[in-house]
Amino acid sequence: FKPHVSSEQLAKMKTMTAKIKEAMPKLKGEMAKTGLKYRETKYLGYDAIFSEMPNPVPAPPSTPTKRKTGGMGGGYGNNVVTPLPKMAQPYVKTITACQAILVKNFVVTGSLLSLPFMLPSGDTPCYSLTKTKNKFETVEGIKSTYITPAVSNYRAEGYFCREDAEVVVKKILTKLSAL
Incomplete structure (x- = not known):
């Protein structure tokens, strides 16, 4: 690629590489504190890299306290909105996100890959x-x-939901694998 890069650009690339090498030990130490880990696995039949980090335990719900003095008088219409049904969503110990997928000689990255796990x-x-x-x-x-x-x-x-995101990701990967 050297014939396509000017000498100024090459010099900038060398200084950037030196700065990255200098910052790597500090970044590795900070990453270890967060508990973020990367793993290679298969996703939809393709090689993929996932990030995993511990999910903080949610705080317990606060309990309402009784007022010492009477509150304002309310009108009618209490509880007129139908409450939403409760959906049991179990606590997940780790937050998982897909960072990259290898399809033939294409590397697919971006936030769209994480949506099937986050939405x-x-x-x-x-x-x-x-x-x-x-x-x-x-x-x-x-x-x-x-x-x-x-x-x-x-x-x-x-609304765009988990199932829709999975369909979009699958379509992109099948189009790339057909190339």
């Missing part, structure tokens, strides 16, 4: 932005209508 599932409940549900309430002769969002999930609402 929530399409079945994750959320409130709809397009569908509503009316709730009617009559208190002391006063009729109230509450227009509340309906319960939906990420896939039904069209």
